[in-house]
């Protein structure tokens with residue numbers, strides 16, 4: 046009677062890794078219980094998500110070495126592994142929403158989200174690439190595009206291109222408040238970017254010390270046409286979630302990122318914490334004002350909530 050917030054399967058988005066590399070569909074050691082899938086594996090994951098009532102799956106590609114170049118042209122190839130996975134999910138489970146990641150890192154030789162020239166990220170040229178990438182994903186059938194690159198001006202450019210190309214129904218969930226975080230470490234293992242990243246992402250992701258900057262980024266992305274905004278990472282940034290929700294009253298999501306998953310799942314497997322912390326951690330996002338959560342726990346949480 047006195048419970049103030051609820052958590053339901055309808056609040057969950059499940060991030061999945063898909064590989065085109067033969068033999069790379071294996072468990073990710075730094076994310077116990079999470080694996081990379083082949084295209085067939087992604088189809089099975091989509092079926093499972095649909096059966097469990099999870100509303101959306103988010104595709105993260107692990108591409109072949111040969112498909113990672115300085116100019117990143119594979120990122121907007123209709124037949125890259127990410128776009129093939131989008132089509133595979135839509136064929137298997139048409140009502141399951143597919144979300145994507147827009148950033149050049151899976152196809153970039155140096156692991157960065159943008160084009161690098163002389164050791165510097167070139168913003169506007171990157172935005173042109175991201176627009177091509179977005180259109181290819183929309184063509185493949187994506188329902189929600191997730192620009193995670195943190196370049197300036199990309200939301201407006203992507204929105205304009207979607208409208209101009211007959212994709213006005215495709216939604217944008219902007220990674221608006223994305224921090225330069227150490228909690229992404231296991232993810233970079235999963236997508237094969239760990240050994241590759243030259244330098245860090247601090248020139249385009251937000252300083253963890255900053256709150257006002259995150260709010261400015263959210264305001265900017267909403268004004269450029271983002272339909273939903275995200276705070277990332279999640280648990281160490283619940284203050285930002287609450288503030289974004291209260292200040293903008295826009296659909297607000299949090300990403301419980303790979304490092305958060307690793308901490309919780311690792312401690313559970315060690316016997317240091319009980320399984321109940323999994324749902325407790327997800328409920329905390331709801332209490333902080335989030336409408337939904339991207340979490341690697343999605344299928345397990347869906348089962349626990351059923």
Ligand SMILES: NCc1[nH]cc(CCC(=O)O)c1CC(=O)O
Pocket residue numbers: 146148150158193194228229230231232233246301302303304
């Ligand atoms: N732009 C790529 C991207 N999209 C989502 C994550 C992290 C997700 C996670 O840690 O679970 C990252 C990594 C990064 O910015 O380096």
